[in-house]
Structures are given as C-alpha cells and as structure tokens.
Amino acid sequence: MKDSLYLAWCYLRHHRAKTLLLVLSLSAFLGLPLVMRAMSAVIQQSLMSRAHDTPLLLGKKGSSLDLVVEALYFQPKGVEALTSADANEVDRTDLARAIPIRTGLSAQGFSVVGTTLDYFELRGLQIDDGRMLTTLGECVLGSDVAASLGLSPGDAILTSPAALFDLAGVYPLRLRVVGAFQPSYGPDDRAVFVDVKNEWVAEGLGHGHQDLTTAGGDVVLKRKDGTATANAKLVNYNEITEANADSFHFHGDPANRPLSAVIVVPNDDKAGVLLRGRFIDDATRQLLRPARVIEGLNAQIFRFERVLQLIVWTVGLATALMFILVMALSWRLRADELRTMTRLGCSRWKGVQIMGAEVFLMVGTSVVLAAFFGFVLAHYGETWLQNLVLRGS
Amino acid sequence: MIELRDVRFEYTLGGFSLFVPQLSIAPGAKAAAIGPSGSGKTTLLNLVSGIERPSVGEVETDGVRVDGLSPAARRSFRITHLGFVFQDFLLLDYLDVLQNILYPYRLHRDLNLDRETQARARELAANLGIERLLERRPDELSQGERQRVAIARALITAPKLILADEPTGNLDPATKRQVLDLLFEQCDALRTTLLMVTHDHGLLDRFDQVVDVSDFAAGPS
Numbered sequence: 083m084k085d086s087l088y089l090a091w092c093y094l095r096h097h098r099a100k101t102l103l104l105v106l107s108l109s110a111f112l113g114l115p116l117v118m119r120a121m122s123a124v125i126q127q128s129l130m131s132r133a134h135d136t137p138l139l140l141g142k143k144g145s146s147l148d149l150v151v152e153a154l155y156f157q158p159k160g161v162e163a164l165t166s167a168d169a170n171e172v173d174r175t176d177l178a179r180a181i182p183i184r185t186g187l188s189a190q191g192f193s194v195v196g197t198t199l200d201y202f203e204l205r206g207l208q209i210d211d212g213r214m215l216t217t218l219g220e221c222v223l224g225s226d227v228a229a230s231l232g233l234s235p236g237d238a239i240l241t242s243p244a245a246l247f248d249l250a251g252v253y254p255l256r257l258r259v260v261g262a263f264q265p266s267y268g269p270d271d272r273a274v275f276v277d278v279k280n281e282w283v284a285e286g287l288g289h290g291h292q293d294l295t296t297a298g299g300d301v302v303l304k305r306k307d308g309t310a311t312a313n314a315k316l317v318n319y320n321e322i323t324e325a326n327a328d329s330f331h332f333h334g335d336p337a338n339r340p341l342s343a344v345i346v347v348p349n350d351d352k353a354g355v356l357l358r359g360r361f362i363d364d365a366t367r368q369l370l371r372p373a374r375v376i377e378g379l380n381a382q383i384f385r386f387e388r389v390l391q392l393i394v395w396t397v398g399l400a401t402a403l404m405f406i407l408v409m410a411l412s413w414r415l416r417a418d419e420l421r422t423m424t425r426l427g428c429s430r431w432k433g434v435q436i437m438g439a440e441v442f443l444m445v446g447t448s449v450v451l452a453a454f455f456g457f458v459l460a461h462y463g464e465t466w467l468q469n470l471v472l473r474g475s
Numbered sequence: 476m477i478e479l480r481d482v483r484f485e486y487t488l489g490g491f492s493l494f495v496p497q498l499s500i501a502p503g504a505k506a507a508a509i510g511p512s513g514s515g516k517t518t519l520l521n522l523v524s525g526i527e528r529p530s531v532g533e534v535e536t537d538g539v540r541v542d543g544l545s546p547a548a549r550r551s552f553r554i555t556h557l558g559f560v561f562q563d564f565l566l567l568d569y570l571d572v573l574q575n576i577l578y579p580y581r582l583h584r585d586l587n588l589d590r591e592t593q594a595r596a597r598e599l600a601a602n603l604g605i606e607r608l609l610e611r612r613p614d615e616l617s618q619g620e621r622q623r624v625a626i627a628r629a630l631i632t633a634p635k636l637i638l639a640d641e642p643t644g645n646l647d648p649a650t651k652r653q654v655l656d657l658l659f660e661q662c663d664a665l666r667t668t669l670l671m672v673t674h675d676h677g678l679l680d681r682f683d684q685v686v687d688v689s690d691f692a693a694g695p696s
Binding site for chain 2 (some may be wrong): 085093423
C-alpha cells in the first residue's frame, strides 16, 4: 500500500493544477454543508445565549425583532424611542430593576451605548485595564474596540457627528477612555460604553458653555429680567472635564429624555409575569421576552438553512459526478500506463490500489480542508456571521 | 533459457495464428526475432513472457513452464524473472528518472526496494551514461536517453531474460548504435539472455541467433 500511495502522490503532485481544482471542488462540496451546519449552530447558540441573559425588554411598539437587535446587539434599526419616564415607571413598580439603553451614536465606527452601571453587572463585564465609569465625560471600551483602535486608559475618542455637513447639528464630543473590558465574545466587545446622560449630551440634548453671569460684554447680546442672551462668540465645550462639568445642563423635562429600550430585570418570576401583564394591553409600548424573539429568528434561519442544504447537496451531487467523470477520463488517458503495468507483471488489483490511493489522497485532503475551514469559520467567524445575520434581519 | 515445443496460438477473433514446432534459445544468447509486420513477432514475445497463453504446446522460460501457470503466477513470474524494453519506452511522466528505473519495485510485493536496490539503480544509470539525469523527468530527455532509462528499468531486477520489442525503432542511426551497444554490454555483464524484435536487418550480424517469425505463420485459422 505504501508504494501505491507513493505512486499516487507522485502522480497528483505532477498534475498539481488538475489535483488542486478537484480537491477544491470536493472541499467545497464536502465543506459547505458542514460549514453551514456549524455556522447555523454557532449563530443560534450565540444569539440565544445573549437573549436568555436578558429577561425582559421594554420598548416602543413596532418590530419586536428590530427592538431586540438594536437593544441587545447594538445594530441601529431606527426603533422609536421610549423616554426616561418609562424607565422610571418600571422602577416605581418595585417589581423589577430598569436598565436604560440608549444607542444611535457611534465613535470611529463603533456603537456608543449609554447605560448605567447595572448593565455591566447584568452582563458580567469585568474591567481588564483601568477602571469603571465614575463621572460624565468618561467612557469604557469593549475589548475589540480597545484592540482595534489601539486605545487604553488615558486616551480619548471622539463621537462621530450624525450628519457631517449639518452645520447646525451636534458637534462631536470628546470622551476620555478610563477603562477597557475583558473580552466577552459578544456585541459588548464592539461597543463604547458611556453613562446614559453622557449619551444625551453627545446627542445635543445637554450642553456646557461659558457662565453667562460672569461672561464679558463681548459675549452677552442682552440681559433682561435675570436672563442673558449670548451671541455666537459664546464658547461651547466639546469635552466634559472636572473644570467644566458643572456648566453642563439639560433643557426641558428630564422625563422626556429618549431611551432606545429599557432592559427590565424582574425581582422574581412572579414579578416578571405581573409586569408583562401590565404592559400586555399597552397601546404604545411592548414588554417582550428577547429569548422568544430570537427563537423566532432562529426558526427562520433553520428554514433558510434547510433550503440552502438542498441546493448545496444538489450542487454537491453534480460535483461528485464531475469528479467521477474526470477520474474516469484520466484513467482512460492513462491506458498506456496501465498496459505497461500489466505487461511488466503488475496485478490488476495493484492498479486499482494506485487509483484508489489517488482518490483517497484527494478526498482525504478535501475532508481535512473542509474541516479546517469549517472549524475556522465556526470559531473565528462568529462575530462576522452574527453581524451578517443581524444586519440583514 | 527459452524452449517452445509444438506451440500453437490463435487470436480469439481469428484471422491470425502462429505455430512454433520448436524454438530453443540458449542462456546468455542474444537472439533477434525478425519478420514482416503482422507476422507474430510481438506475439512470440508475449508467449515467452506469459502475457499470452498458447492453445496447445509447451513454453518453458528460464526453466519454468509458463503455459501451465495461473494468470497471477505468470504476472509474478514476469516481474521477477523478465525485463521488458518497448519501442515507445513507456516511461511514466510523473516520475523522475531514478523512480522510473525503480518502478518495478513499486509494483510487486516480492521485490524489496531497499538501499542496495537504489545503489544498484544508480550504478546501472552510471553504466548507461544517464547518472546525471536521475532527477529529471522523461519529457526533459532525448529519445536516446529515454531508451537508456527504459533499459535500466528492464535490468534493475537482474532478470535472466530481456524481451525487447523494437527498442531502437524510434531512434536515429547514431543513437540506435549507442543504445544497442549499451544494451549488449549490460546483457553481457549480467549474463542476461536477450530476445529482441527488430526490423533492422543491418543489425542481425551482431546477434548470436536470428529467429524468422514468418516461418511460424500458420495462416488464417
């Protein structure tokens, strides 16, 4: 058998272009179903695990999937905003803890997520470098953000303006990096976390500027009845520091500040049922169980996967037939070689062994390649695959 | 070395038959088989080597009654006792020269490919003047060089008998002479019997024995 393998190996190596084509075709045929199965399992497991860790989610009525995707996976879906009053309402029931989530802004390509310290506890996020948020103007980075941007405590990151050419729009806010989280292998790794008030400031709902009561006359346009009107020379701060923190303030009713969603953590199962009961007939809001929503998404993925499997197997069958045809033609072209073998005294069985060794080497290599790519995709492509599914959802 | 007695061979589809009442080639002799195309020269080689089996008669090669052997035993006999040289060389394009010479050792379990064999292959290559070509592929060689590789392949198992089917048929006159000289030298050195099919009557005086196969033609069966 050793000699048959050697001869087969020499033949395949000599005809490397043909061999490579056949091996790649076979790898694709063998690998696609494996990769698809592995991908599907990884995606479903990863999506479900995060959804299971989020007991209830409060949001505006609309697409439940969009709400879950935006609040849990930080993929912008343009869901209608709740208000702080909704979060306060949950808190006042004493049945659950409300964790506000505000998304929508980004910084250097990563989502900026405004929340409270409860969120980090819920997700079990641990500081790897630096410290947790303490004051406004600070941010903590997910591990992928820190790694890909090369940022560490002491550095700073600018929020990206929502509309670059809107001169009346909100200017970028400079955020001081005070910490970075350990990897959690989920969407938290690709987010920049700030206090929810900071997010509002970055959105332009709050701001800081020179104190007009002490400002010079070149800044004040007029003073009347205890109020001062500033002109365009008034300096607006683009960073919240210890020195200017007191100057930051919000206008309007605090209860109306927007939230993308509220994660609701009931005290116990009974409290959860009671809360769901309260929101069941709510005309404008929905309190949903993310796990149920993701189960629905997974069911769709599974259905899609089955259709895809059918296509892949059909293409695979065609590939297998083509492989057989190519091998048959190849052996026919090698009739002289087979005749020489027989004339020299080689048995037909030896000829079959050599041909079998060629098929074995090619199929074996294809299986190894397919398994390798399946493994790599399943283990290292999780984030990419998750984004692919969620962006398209 | 070779004894054929009352051998009759007919192709299944008819149209050709061969009858050899008696043929004897002594050990170490160099015999040429001549005759017009289609007279049965290659068939004679096939009968001697056991590739074909006679319908009647006895074929004894190197003391073995090959006509009485099973197909598997005949194959085993061929690869262990005989060497073949073909007109169109039949070298494998995916093996280098050294591996082409050692090819028979890859085909049969009774032939053990060890270091000694490899050394013998190099020595044979040196004797045939192709020692510098051992790592080349057949398509990088001239016709004469290819035939020398084929001769080395035929000799590597130290056979008692070489069957050569027009080995110089594709060579120019100068190369033909060189190749034939080398083949004869090696057969002399190894005391190997040679039965060679040739159309070239100018070479016949170099052989110990000439077999005119047209004498054996039995006509349509």
